[in-house]
Amino acid sequence: MRKSNLKAPFLKRLTLLSERTEADSYPFNLPVLDAGRLDLAFDRAITFSIGANGTAKSTLLEAIAQQCGFNLGGGSRDHRFGGTPRDMPLAEALRLSWLPKVTEGFFLRAESFFNFASYIDEVSTLKRYGERRFHEQSHGQSFFALFRHRLGDDWRAIYLLDEPEAAL
16 A cells, blocks of 8 residues: 555535525425535544444435535445435535545445445446355445445545444
């Protein structure tokens, strides 16, 4: 792994632009958006979002992933496969502040990992994923293969992990 002289985090701030929200519609009616107000500062290389089901943790990660250009079904900017969720209106209402702007990374969406694994098994040489097809491994083994061989190999990247503990 290469070392960086740039200090993480690269995503410094996330701000909801209230003029781009529709207060009575999903996802803008979620309590976390506090009637059109949301301003989060990130000052650490790793951020954990913890809360009860239905508090918009996944919705917020999906919106960040869309802003990064990642496939909403999981993967990086290069992964394009069908059966993925539609665009998230929340993404258009967010301002992400970067230093520097990061365009590389990965969005792990545990609930759609099966579809991502099927796509990779079909189109990839598997060199970046441990040389074994995901569907020839157990659920846990395939997650760990992804973690070991694909995530963290770029020191200037953002990794958005939605429920990465699912395979445990």
